[in-house]
Amino acid sequence: MNGGDGGQRAVVRTLLDRYGETYAEQCGIKVRNTPQPLYQVLVLADLLSTRIRASVAVASARALFDAGMRTPRRMRDATWQQRVDALGEGGYRRYDESTSTRLGEGAALLLEKYGGDLRRMREAADGDAGALSRALQELPGVGPTGAAIFLREVQGVWSEFAPFLDPKAVQGAERLGLPGDGAKLARLIKEDETAAFASALVRAALDREIAEEVREAAAG
Incomplete structure (x- = not known):
């Protein structure tokens, strides 16, 4: 893990700041x-x-x-x-x-x-x-x-399903040293950030360099 809850929150904020865009937003869809x-x-x-x-x-x-x-x-x-x-x-x-x-x-x-x-x-x-x-x-x-x-x-609009993390998002969380549990991860973000956070985690899962960049920036 990343130095306890404070370290995890630093990783989460860095991840969201740099990669917190849903794929729908990237596609131009206003969900x-x-x-x-x-x-x-x-x-x-x-x-x-x-x-x-x-x-x-x-x-x-x-x-x-x-x-x-x-x-x-x-x-x-x-x-x-x-x-x-x-x-x-x-x-x-x-x-x-x-x-x-x-x-x-x-x-x-x-x-x-x-x-x-x-x-x-x-x-x-x-x-x-x-x-x-x-x-x-x-x-x-x-x-x-x-x-x-x-x-x-x-x-984000069907909130009864939030927080929802698919296996790829969980993989990204684990790569970043974050909990692989949706409920624990949800405590690290604001309620309206769940979709963006999940997409950012997927990007970290798909690209090891993103995960390394985020961890280094958060630690610095």
């Missing part, structure tokens, strides 16, 4: 409890969950939205090639064809089952993160990782 931004976070989570750089996933989500595919209906009604082209523009070429298919199918199922509104899925889950994760995974291509990323990104 609110309304259908369109929630759906955009789901698309981003889907792209982030595959074996591809986070920066490429963010750029590809932006390209889809810039091409007009900001809602389930627009995503469903776009042609397969239009989705492929947008993904390619964002650099998401390795999985573009299969991803185009699942985005279309997922949007269609979301419209059919929930009227395109993820808030209805939230209501059905009734505060149970496991139930919400299982419901998300009914959508084509959304696995446990994608569902966890979605929960991580929306916990």
Whole structure:
């Protein structure tokens, strides 16, 4: 650990100051409890969950939205090639064809089952993160990782799921010498910082140099 609670708090503040931006914010999504931004976070989570750089996933989500595919209906009604082209523009070429298919199918199922509104899925889950994760995974291509990323990104507006740390965020915490327990970590931050903190921890997990930089800066 980093010199007890004070050392841990120094690490947390340094991490948030330098890397405390959610992936949704990086993508230009203003997360609110309304259908369109929630759906955009789901698309981003889907792209982030595959074996591809986070920066490429963010750029590809932006390209889809810039091409007009900001809602389930627009995503469903776009042609397969239009989705492929947008993904390619964002650099998401390795999985573009299969991803185009699942985005279309997922949007269609979301419209059919929930009227395109993820808030209805939230209501059905009734505060149970496991139930919400299982419901998300009914959508084509959304696995446990994608569902966890979605929960991580929306916990700022769906506060019943906060603090939510997916396995990658926990890995980042441990790399920084912080507790690998959500409740203990939550005591080190303000209530409205949970989503940003979780994303910052993920960045530390993905890049060992970030973790080292933060620890050195906090110690200094």
